[in-house]
Amino acid sequence: MTTPRTVLVIGGGASGNAITILLRRAGIDVDLIEARPDWNATTGSGITLQGNALRVLRELGVWEQVEASGFAYGSLGVTAPDGTLLFVKEDIKSGGDDLPATLGMRRPQLQQILIDAVRATGATVRLGTTAETLEQDADGVSVRFSDGTEGRYDLVIAADGLNSATRAAIGISDRPEPVGMAIWRAPAPRPESVTRSDLTFGGPAYIAGYTPTGENTLYAYVVEANRDRNSIDPATYADEMRRLAEQYGGAWPEITKHITDPANVNYTWFDRHLVEGSWHRGRVVLVGDAAHCCPPTFAQGAAMSLEDASVLTELLTSGREWDDALFQAYYDRRVPRVRTVVEASVQLCQWQLDQVHDADVPGLIGRTMTALKELP
Template structure:
């Protein structure tokens, strides 16, 4: 276990101050890394529970695990999750068509893939933020941002005001900060939606299998611990107003009951509508600069894609790593630094967003001979490179 010491401040220089807006994966990660370098960080999060109870499961590839290792939480993540190294593709009745070895995008000493309960990952990150010594305010948002050449004056929803050298907008897909600084990009629905639920792990379920065809576009699952999985079904998106939340279990079960293999056992646990999550797929990629002055976007605020490659959290974590690396190794926090951050992230993120949308498009269009394995292999192979 390595111990990290804060870097000494240059003589006569006051500590730099950063406000992080949003405490999801990217906001938490950048906070931990900046605190390690001795930078003062205030983190504000709109949800009073810090999202510690929401979500079913999450699939993390090696390149996400590589960042979590850098954050010092890999051992906890590994102990909490279920690691595996292959992906099965099946027919709707559960017949396995082929099994592909997963690419180890995080290098040879990390698993190719690890599933874990999403609330558990969030709690591990919360604990690491708390341990970092950052100041945390929950149930709090930024009401106004006023910039000048030297910094940003922020008024928070709790009535307090602060002055910061940099504001990092990590407030997600529908980022209010992105809109407030005049970046006009908005997420667009891709035409698909996903039903998700956590369930007990059937004996013998030890990897992700994806069933293509049947009444849904894709039915899949991922082991998240020795005892648990999360299961999901992807279909065309429907008007949300036409699906009352109390019918969520019935809706998901109606789709899932047509699948064989492990599905009959999983379907038994699709009972409580409050435990079923329904989300539309969105695409977002801010092509232009990710900053305005001293406010910069990370994670879903800058880019988001359908979870067809399970790279959403990985891309967000990588953003945090790259931005923190630049902020902690360069003497001057200037426009060039934030421009370099964008230049380093954009091609890699674009590759993942475009490929994720392409997979969805092939599915929506019913393209039979689409080279899904090839696109998957090429996309994930590229991610072996350090971000």
């Protein structure tokens, strides 16, 4: 059998963009489709990227742009609700000593950097397009698209996110489950005093924190018990977030006064999700949030998705046949690491929900981040 050379990537988020870049670099023909006409280029406030995510971004060839666009730092502060600094913990450099431990940046900036990198590869990109049907046989997948066109591919990579339609279409019934928390996020100007992430556990919310995303920007977040999303008028998003945030001290008063535009505030439930057994059916393979997700308590969601892209590309370009054995090897290699992150992220949430005051939070963080220093 000749080595397959045509791939359809469904979804243009972090994992979909990353695997498109890597496969094109290897000389494989890639079509990328993305449901949103704007390619998610304006969505989101900020993102926290730890070293293992930065390691993959360097592999993609975009580290210099990311470094120039973001704000790198190496520690985490924990404060009391009134702003009193309780302690500072040095972050573990999970990407190696030659990369920062952590970098915050505006999410739209990261997406634009990845978009530009995808465009530069010469991949075929179709926006506002979805896969309507997938029909498989032993040699490939025939796809009918939402615009009525059709295509034939040796492999389909489903990178279409948490509520992946592709996952359901290939018969995987797993769905994300809420963990009982939700997060408010908003961008704001960065006070000079904010030079790292600071977190407060307790007060009017479970967690309140902020992360610098550039020389003049940060994103702030407040975590509370999840509410019925349909019961919250989006026009009140800024008021709702500000009501919680203004009860915190330290840098919060300066931050809170800028939380005024509801269009800039995002409200999202925390979900957990891990497909067990395998991440493929035939020649359709899941990556990123389509296969797994976790609460952002470890800031590892994007990192796990980027690592999926790196590992799957390594296997696809190894000279092996693209068959069940290879796709199962991808799952077997990824799932222990991903499970560690999902379970640790959920555990941090559960301790908060259960009001466990003597939980070994530093120990859990240290063990998890130390494990992530190993190559995926």
